[in-house]
Amino acid sequence: MAIGAMIHTFTVQLADMDRGVYDDFTLRVARHPSETDAYMMTRLLAYCLEYEEGITFSEGISKTDEPAVLVRDLTGKVTAWIEVGAPDAERLHYGSKLADRTRVYTHRDPAKVIAAWTGKRIHNSDAIDVRSFDPGFIDSAVGLLERRNTITLTVTEGQLYFDLNGTTLSSTLHSHPAV
DSSP, X not given: OOOOOEEEEEEXXXXXXXXXXXXXXXXXXXXXXXXXXXXXXXXXXXXXXXXXXXXXXXXXXXXTTSOSEEEEOTTSOEEEEEEESOOOHHHHHHHHHHSSEEEEEESSOHHHHHHTTTTSOOTTGGGOEEEEOOTTHHHHHHTTOOSEEEEEEEEETTEEEEEETTEEEEEEOEEEEOO
């Protein structure tokens, strides 16, 4: 018998002063058995940092033609293609052609992630932004993870202040060009 996804609940208080986004919401995040906690935490942060009307998690590994997080407008058109981890160049090419904006959030070494795309065809690659966190930030957050979680995320001048279950962590949100 296969092991099913583990559900984590996050009560989020978001104050993204850089984008003028302030909201409180609750997320139920399914972590597939093949997904690491670091990947799930990066996916959660990507969702929060890109939060806007129409944002949603994809259906996960069962939906191979969608990114980890995407944004659709009211007509159903994909406006933002948000990958997590180390997507291959083909996925970025597809997503960049489909959406107005493409971004990657990674918990891995961004230089290695970007190096894997060198010489590959990626539509509008100069407009793709790769975001990463300070070394150890995601691992520290994963160490605080529970099944039910309370998060306060404040973003100001590119600095994240992340309170997870009563423990505060901080990181700079690093931005890297994809080419």
